[in-house]
Amino acid sequence: GAVVSQHPSWVICKSGTSVKIECRSLDFQATTMFWYRQFPKQSLMLMATSNEGSKATYEQGVEKDKFLINHASLTLSTLTVTSAHPEDSSFYICSALNLAGKYFGPGTRLTVL
Amino acid sequence: RKEVEQDPGPFNVPEGATVAFNCTYSNSASQSFFWYRQDCRKEPKLLMSVYSSGNEDGRFTAQLNRASQYISLLIRDSKLSDSATYLCVVYGQNFVFGPGTRLSVLP
Numbered sequence: 001g002a003v004v005s006q007h008p009s010w011v012i013c014k015s016g017t018s019v020k021i022e023c024r025s026l027d028f029q030a031t032t033m034f035w036y037r038q039f040p041k042q043s044l045m046l047m048a049t050s051n052e053g054s055k056a057t058y059e060q061g062v063e064k065d066k067f068l069i070n071h072a073s074l075t076l077s078t079l080t081v082t083s084a085h086p087e088d089s090s091f092y093i094c095s096a097l098n099l100a101g102k103y104f105g106p107g108t109r110l111t112v113l
Numbered sequence: 114r115k116e117v118e119q120d121p122g123p124f125n126v127p128e129g130a131t132v133a134f135n136c137t138y139s140n141s142a143s144q145s146f147f148w149y150r151q152d153c154r155k156e157p158k159l160l161m162s163v164y165s166s167g168n169e170d171g172r173f174t175a176q177l178n179r180a181s182q183y184i185s186l187l188i189r190d191s192k193l194s195d196s197a198t199y200l201c202v203v204y205g206q207n208f209v210f211g212p213g214t215r216l217s218v219l220p
Contacts, residue, residue, distance in 0.1 A: 034208070042212075043200065043210050043211065043212045043213050044157065044200075044210050046207065046208070046209075046210075049207070091154070093156050093157075102147075102159065102202075102208060103159065104156040104157050104158065105156060106155070106156050107155070107156045
C-alpha cells in the first residue's frame, strides 16, 4: 500500500519552544493531507486539512497561529507547534489522500516538559 | 448526537469466536465508508472500504445499510492478532472517525 512517513517519530522539548513535524507521501502525490491529534485512550481528532499551494483549513477550536501548517509540495506537509506547552503533549498523526483511500503516517509523539 | 457512533466495547472474546461491530452515522449525505484498525500507540491502518453491496476480505465482512445509516464489521474465527481498536470512518465533506471499539481476543 501507499507509504506515508513522519519525522521525527518522537520529540521532547522544553515549554515555550517550537517543534516542526514533517509528513511525506513517499510513493504518491497528495494534494491534500490531514493533521490529527490523539490523546491517550481517545480517538483521532482532526486538526486541519492541508492543501498544497493554499492555506490550510482548520477545524473549530484549533488555533491556526499556534499550529502552523505548510504544504509546500505535493509530497510534503509540515506542522509547526509554536510556543509549545505541556498541554500540547500528544500523538500527532498525518494522513495523505489518494484515490485508493487515506493512508496514515506512523505518528509523532510530542512531549513538552 | 455524534456524527459517528460505535459500540462502546470493550469486546473480550475467545479465539475462534465470531464478533460483530456496529457503527451508525448521522449525515445522510455521507459517501464513503471505511473500517480502520489501530493497535495501541500506533497509527490507524485501513482494514477495508465498505461497499454498498457488502464486501468480504478473508475473515472480515463489511456491510452497509444506507437507509438505516448503519455499517457493520464481522470478524470470523478471531485470532489473537485481531486484538486492536476498530475505527469506523465516514466520509461526507470530511473524514469523520468514530470513537472506536476495542477488541481483545483471549487465548
